[in-house]
Amino acid sequence: VIVTGSAHGLVTQEHFQEWWGYGVFFLAAAVCLIGFGLALITEAIDPRYMPGDIRRVRRLVYACGALGNLSLVVLYVLTRTVGIPLGPGAGTVETVGALDVIAKASELLAVLGLTVLWVKTRPRVSS
């Protein structure tokens, strides 16, 4: 997640130069992805500090993370097949780059990992 977040961060300036909307999208994606990655690495949701049902909060975080990363992959596929949905480059089909591939591979890996975590933390039903 941090790798894909960093990749988005690297191209933020470039996208600002194209249109402010693209720039904001990439900046937000970079910050959210890096922050999310750090939250996973550092176990940000810790029962010692956060009151309430920790398992539920964690599952919610995993689900949001998986869906977010999946959305980025879907959007990327759209921009490389149908075309960019909005902005000055709307309808333009982008080319595939090396950094894109690294970022999307990381996102798919993240979706897989987060789904596994979500499944593993589901509540057990006692017989």
Add this chain to the structure above:
Amino acid sequence: VNAVRRAWRGLLGRAAATLPAGAGLTYEEFQRRHRIILYLLFAQAAATLVFGLVRHVYPPVAILESLVIAALGAVAAVNALAPRFRAAIATLGLITTSAVIVQFSGGLVEAHFHFFVMLAVIFIYQDWVPFLLAILYVALDHGVVGALFPSYVYDEPVAAAHPWGFALIHAAFVLGEAAALLVGWKIIETAENQKRAAIERFNAELAAQAVELARAKEAAEGAAKAKAAFLAGMSHEIRTPMNAVIGMTSMLIDTDLTTDQQEFAQTIRASGEHLLTVINDILDFSKIEAGKIQLEDAPFDLRSNLEEAIAMLADAAAAKGLELTLVMENGMPRGLKGDGTRLRQVLVNLLTNAIKFTSRGEVVVEVSDRPLGLDHEVSIAVRDTGIGIPAAGLSRLFQAFSQVDASTSRQHGGTGLGLAISKQLCELMGGTVTVTSQPGTGSTFTAIVRAPAVDLPDPTDGGAMAGLSGVRVLIVDDNATSRRILEWNAARWGMHPRATGQPKEALDWANAGATFDVALLDYHMPELDGVRLARELRRAKGWQSTRFVLMSSSHPRLAQVAGGFDAVLNKPIRQTVLLNALVGVLNLKRIATDALRSEFDPGLAARLPLCILLVDDNAANQRVAFRMLSKFGYAPDLASSGYEAVAAVSNKAYDLVLMDVEMPDIDGIEASRRIRAQPNLQVQPRIVAMTANAAPEDRNQCVAAGMDDYLAKPVRPFELEAALTRCHPRAL
């Protein structure tokens, strides 16, 4: 291969050991340091915006980037998140600030110094995660991206031509600073670890000591329990035979004995009672020490209480020829709420000491009080004219088992517990005991207690109404204190008192024509004793109808001299006794005096007929109680066990069951429960416990089992009489 692997692991281990471990801050310390970084981060968010506008950056971009920094700061401020995550987010914010400043400056070299400062700031977390994150950020930007895509990072054409060279130069600067910071971090961490280890060692020692202390406490508590059980057992074992000794001796004294035999029997009883006092002192002291003494909180008559205490010591004072008097301040409350028994015990202790150490003169009890809010602070001063105490001995007075000097103990006896107990009891009652003394002159012990006043009727208030108003009374007593008390009481009852300390002056008054309705004459006076003075006064004109009352503390002789008097009173004279005596003599009705009265009232059974069952497994004690009851005119049925008692009560209607508690088959407690549980009894008998278990909890146990009253062995005749008097038979 294994050797190489081991060597490699060893090398890695040593290398790891040279690095700081990190994440060693306490939560409180983390919060303190994190707060500083958050302030810095928010300040930089504002500064970035200003810097961007100054550098003519497109305003929406400047605003957006400063907002991103502020947002990271806001997330890092959320306390519900784990500290390490908050540190990582704050680090991200700081390094992003560096990147934005470099960006807004157009890649100025000077702007890069911001990053080096931020790297040092991040070190205050002393945690590898934020530290590595900062390094990784730069490595990704300048190392990976700068080397692979130089146009993203470097504007310089030279850098674009030699991307790896520039990446290495940047890495060298960053690693150099990181290495310097790591050394500093390691030094700090080592010092902190040493400090923490010392604290942990200290805590471990403390914990070990606490365990030891807990064990010692447990052992001490066990020993205290064993001691208490032993004392209770001993108390019971000693009281049981003492009951027989004192009881039998009391009855022996009441028979026709020669003078020598009377003296021997009196000595046996006095010694027995003294032994009992010693046992009680030791029990009380151990209970106070263990904090197990419970004071009663019930209304009591202060004057009666004090007079009873004084009466208990009257014989001892009389035997030494001492005047024993009670002086109470005007307007004192009649009733107090507290533990009257314990207060009496304190006074008895103080009086015992005063009499013990005074060979001639007087012992005066002076009582005063001071209102303190809802309470009264009552001071009971016992003043004697005894040997006094040297200043050096005063400090040891209130220590347990301690007397002023060893010779005191040999000469006067005593355990040395009385004063210690008195002081502790007074302290439990919100006061203390103080002492002032002058060797050769005497001592004054003052017991101070605090208690709320309660309204109690004064039985001597009716003096004036009883017809004493206007009665002329002559008081002749060489003791000024006694004289003052008699005068005060007479005036209070509306009489016209005239008092003198010299018998010859009284004779002069008589010869001069003065007449009185009643004359209160002290027996022991230096010039002329009371008996001779009465004889002389009777010869005076107008004295034939005068009533004469003799007052003395020496009982044995009174029987010989009492013939010529209308009443004979024992000193110290209780207020109620004096009132009764005056009313009695003025109605020309002779009254029984304390001195001539037997300990047993043979007419009690006739006035108060009771059907009594006496239950005791100990033959000697059963005999004592049986004989005492016989002396009061009763013929009790006997039972030797709890079973027998229950069966007897089922077969016959008793007014009173005198029940021993400790019995072999079923004890008195269980027997009482069974009697109370019998549904077919028409009227339940009154059950009075007679036990050598003297503790208050034993009394409570008896009450809980359904008993009505309680007598502690050894049972004294007056206590038994009081218990019988409290009984209301079915027939009445």
